[in-house]
Amino acid sequence: MSNKIAILLATYNGEYHLREQLQSILYQTHSDWHLFIRDDGSTDGTLDIIKDYASRIANITIVDNAGEYTGSAAGNFFKLLHFSDYEGFDYISLSDQDDVWAPNKLQAALAYLSLDRAGGYSSNLISYDNAMMRTSYIDKSQAQKNFDYFFQGGSAGCTYVFTREACLLIQRKTVNITTYKGRSHDWLIYAICRANDIPWVLDRQAYIFYRQHANNVWGAKSAFSGLVSKFKILRSGWYRDNVIWVAENSGADVKGVEVFERVKRNKLVDKFYLLTIVSQLRRSKRECNLLVLILLFLF
Structure with missing residues (x-):
């Protein structure tokens, strides 16, 4: 297996933090990847940024949204998941637009998947908030339970890596869903894999700096x-x-x-x-x- 990874990046009005995330992907120690970016109708400088990177980096592709805007991060991710059958790729990885990946993020995920012969992977995260000058460790890696996938996802979707076979199953299960507004793509993906007996592993290590800011859709908010x-x-x-x-x-x-x-x-x-x-x-x-x-x- 070549371990070629399709990275799916969903963007919307992410100009303030997008460059930093793109750079962290470029710095990955596992270099056999291709980045697919779909924008959901940004009105800021996001499109200019992704066009600039795509013009300079051969393994970045902008996915044409054909003027169709989903109005949700989950909808944007599922558009990405459905736009191709990912022939030639071994794994699919999801990426948010405003985080920062550790250089060994993809390499660590592949090692974990291989060790356990799993079809899906998620990890813990380091949440950080520049405005509040605060960091915290988000632990989502407790032992799986018989029915945990009914009531929670594996972790934040930005940590997810799964096999092409799992991706094709996700496509089949979600082909008739027309809207994802108010829904969580990471919870649904985890449930599809667990409910259909695709082994899923949860890594206790954290390879993503999970940025918290006013425009987060979901996130690690302050206690109150x-x-x-x-x-x-x-x-x-x-x-x-x-x-x-x-x-x-x-x-x-x-x-x-x-x-x-x-x-x-x-x-x-x-x-x-x-x-x-x-x-x-x-x-x-x-x-x-x-x-x-x-x-x-x-x-």
Whole structure:
């Protein structure tokens, strides 16, 4: 296997940080990659930046959006995932527009995938906020549970690397989805792989500097603002709705049919059942405790 990687970069109004991310990709110690960039209708200088890089770097391709704008990061990524069958590539890697990759990011992912003969990979991250002068380690690598993919993704999607075979499966599972607004591409990708028995590995190391700023779609917010934001989302019913949406579009509704039916019915007896198996629904003890509160009051 040549270990050739297709890197998929979704952009939208990212001029302030895009150059730094592109440079970090150029500095990768694993050099057998091709970068595909799709812009979702930027109105700032993003297009000028990617055109400049594509004109100078042979292994960068701008994907024509044909004037179609999805209005969401998830929609943009799935447009990228569907635009090609990636013949000749062994792996697919996702990239945000505003992070910075460590030079060995791709090399480490390939080594981990090879060691465990896995089809999907994610890692931990270092979150940093220049304005607040703060960094933190984001740990998403706890041991997988039987049904964690119903209730959470593997990590941030920007850490994901998966095989071409997994990519083709993702394409088949998502071909009929018409909108991704309010959805999470990383959660759905992880669920598709787990629900269809594609081995997934979670790396405890962190190879991405996960930039936090005012325009993040998702992210590691401050303790107070993060709690307020998450509480509003939970109160809106988004979380349970997304669990159902992810399950129906990944195959999890068949793989874990009893969990799915309990979530969908959402009666008191169903909540009690989910509480009895909560340790199998999310990976960390802290997340399980939080899920208990969600199931009792906000589900």
